[in-house]
Amino acid sequence: MSYAIETFSLTKNYGNGRGCHDVTLRIPAGEAFGFLGPNGAGKSTIVKMLVGLTSPTDGKALVFGQPAGSVEARRRIGYLPELFRYPGWLSGEEAMQFHAKLCGMKGSTAKRRINQLLDEVGIGQRGRDRIKGYSKGMQQRLGLACALLNDPDIVFLDEPASALDPVGRHEVRELLQRLRKEGKTIFLNSHLLEDVEQLCDRVALLNNGRILSEGRVSDVLRASSRWRFRVGGMTPEMLDWLRETMIVAVDIVPMENSEMPAWGEHWLEAGLAEDEQVGYFNRLLIEQGMTLYETQKVKSSLDEWFLQAVSGLEHRGENR
Numbered sequence: 001m002s003y004a005i006e007t008f009s010l011t012k013n014y015g016n017g018r019g020c021h022d023v024t025l026r027i028p029a030g031e032a033f034g035f036l037g038p039n040g041a042g043k044s045t046i047v048k049m050l051v052g053l054t055s056p057t058d059g060k061a062l063v064f065g066q067p068a069g070s071v072e073a074r075r076r077i078g079y080l081p082e083l084f085r086y087p088g089w090l091s092g093e094e095a096m097q098f099h100a101k102l103c104g105m106k107g108s109t110a111k112r113r114i115n116q117l118l119d120e121v122g123i124g125q126r127g128r129d130r131i132k133g134y135s136k137g138m139q140q141r142l143g144l145a146c147a148l149l150n151d152p153d154i155v156f157l158d159e160p161a162s163a164l165d166p167v168g169r170h171e172v173r174e175l176l177q178r179l180r181k182e183g184k185t186i187f188l189n190s191h192l193l194e195d196v197e198q199l200c201d202r203v204a205l206l207n208n209g210r211i212l213s214e215g216r217v218s219d220v221l222r223a224s225s226r227w228r229f230r231v232g233g234m235t236p237e238m239l240d241w242l243r244e245t246m247i248v249a250v251d252i253v254p255m256e257n258s259e260m261p262a263w264g265e266h267w268l269e270a271g272l273a274e275d276e277q278v279g280y281f282n283r284l285l286i287e288q289g290m291t292l293y294e295t296q297k298v299k300s301s302l303d304e305w306f307l308q309a310v311s312g313l314e315h316r317g318e319n320r
Ligand SMILES: Nc1ncnc2c1ncn2[C@@H]1O[C@H](COP(=O)(O)OP(=O)(O)OP(=O)(O)O)[C@@H](O)[C@H]1O
Pocket: 014, 016, 018, 019, 037, 038, 039, 040, 041, 042, 043, 044, 045, 046, 082, 316, 317
């Protein structure tokens, strides 16, 4: 298998104990990889080492088999930093022409590519306007266009959607999905768990500069085995009987916008080890004389995974 990224005990110590420690990662080429973690966890530090903006204190990193930061590695990289600011007196097109020159792209090839990318990120009509007149979301779109200029094999995106409205987020997500289909590798740092959930194949969780957990997004989302059942006509005796029969915790979930009903309609929630038990549970409810209105699997989201993984752990955070 060919790897877009390999890191071996990658460590950065800024001299104050902060940074990241002992990070070992392998990201196959063509994968969309999500990097999650609380503020100050070390996500940007790792990206900066991978793109060659800062060097590791210890360990090493390879990008497509080349040392991170080498010209060979950088040639294949596109990078949208978290905090960037282009000079306001340039137009969007001029900022892109500057980047095109840095990539060695010239003349009509550069012009065509710039126009195509400005259209793709949705600011084609505003390419000749000064950047100082751009909204934050437009600047972020321009940054994304610059990151894609050299048609990179891997694109590092540090919070690409943080300034975008819901429509903009949706458009950027579609653009990234297109890139993925083209076989590009995507490395996405994001606080927007929904974006990671929808786009990424695999996800790692970083806390205090260390990888805490790593897995396939589909496995993380499937991990939940909790189910909800909306029933009517339940009595306290029926609930006790259910708990004894199923030998699992069965909880009553308060209905939205209402106080606890007096044994009328309820949501019941149960942790079932196997999905096959759902049918059995449904049958028991009906045999007991309850009316079954609805059965739902409680969707485990990355938010829960994130919160569970970091709960009880000290965050590095901004305030330390
Ligand atoms: N140049 C620096 N000098 C000293 N400490 C730094 C430097 N850059 C980052 N740090 C510290 O290293 C830790 C990791 O920072 P980093 O920016 O990598 O985190 P992050 O996960 O990207 O955070 P955020 O989600 O807030 O962007 C933080 O404690 C930060 O204060």
